[in-house]
Amino acid sequence: MIDLHFVATPNGQKISIALEELELPYRVISYDIFEGDQHAPEFGRINPNHKLPAIVDQDPSFGGGPHAVFESGAILQYLAEKTGKLLPRDPRQRSVAIQWLTWQVAGLGPMGGQAAHFVRYAPERIEYAIERYTKELARLMQVLERRLGEAEYLAGDEYSIADIAVWPGRAAAGTMSIDLQQQYPNTWRWFSKIAERPAVIRGRDAEKAVPEKYLQKKAKLTPDQWSNMFGERMHKAVRL
Ligand SMILES: N[C@@H](CCC(=O)N[C@@H](CS)C(=O)NCC(=O)O)C(=O)O
Incomplete structure (x- = not known):
């Protein structure tokens, strides 16, 4: 089983689509990035960069217990290598x-x-x-x-x-x-x-579809939401 730490944006959908293509069992753990869910200290132990997506593979092929992967490109490569699919052999x-x-x-x-x-x-x-x-x-x-x-x-x-x-x-x-x-x-x-x-259809349906609030041509954020996305709350999450 793979835990997919997810927000329904293009970066998140890269991974839900890959998991669907590879037919790997996964469960979605949804985050609201406007509300700052990504800054939780527990999530920092999965992704020190505090951004979505990230995965935790509960059963990695190299053993040794659960393995966390962050950065969408690294996750895609990890999943392709785990399964031997979606990367050309040549x-x-x-x-x-x-x-x-x-x-x-x-x-x-x-x-x-x-x-x-x-x-x-x-x-x-x-x-x-x-x-x-x-x-x-x-x-x-x-x-x-x-x-x-x-x-x-x-x-x-x-x-x-x-x-x-x-x-x-x-x-x-x-x-x-x-x-x-x-x-x-x-x-x-x-x-x-x-x-x-x-x-691809399955990887972006229901809770995996990008909601309207992330698709506004001119986003209207409250001061707290702006702080979570670009301001003090975002910086505070990684400060020593
Ligand atoms: N380079 C990262 C980018 C991740 C990223 O910026 N994710 C956005 C959502 S698409 C995010 O978590 N934003 C919340 C924030 O910046 O606090 C990747 O490819 O995974």
Whole structure:
């Protein structure tokens, strides 16, 4: 059994979708990040970075008792290695898959996150930051579009954890007024095909669907919620 510490956002859905694809038994432990659930000291023992998602594998294949994993990219790799699935066996293709996975967690994810912060969450409008991050997000989307114009999936002809890392970002694209169908047709073709996979449907249904409150084009947070997400309460959770 795997415990999935989860909030219904694209990062969380990467893992619920992977667990569904791999048919691993799991239970969802839901967090409300606006209310600061992620700052609980008990959660810090699972993820010292106090962010979602994280997992605890109660029965790791290397034995020795429960094993906690944080960072969505590391979790995807851990699950793929545990099962021998969703990563190509061929070393060249496997390397390509890891490159695109890393591109998402080190590039598209954080840059998209910064763009969303300045467009959707910042209490004041800062033109320089908005331009810097929305342009970088658009550049990364072009990189994705070009790749999906030359290959069926990110790693080549095999669906892999690289696709699972990128795919749930569709929900965030909407909040940033990105129209995939119109602006990025190759990405739209890839997105639509993956959307039909039964595991992908299961991995984002019911409590795993992104709620409206995380999808506002201009987020309205109370002072306490802002503090939990970006302010003193967030910093306090990791202070020595
Ligand atoms: N690099 C991390 C990012 C995790 C992350 O930022 N998670 C968000 C939800 S999508 C979170 O927990 N936010 C709450 C907070 O920052 O306090 C990963 O890929 O797992």
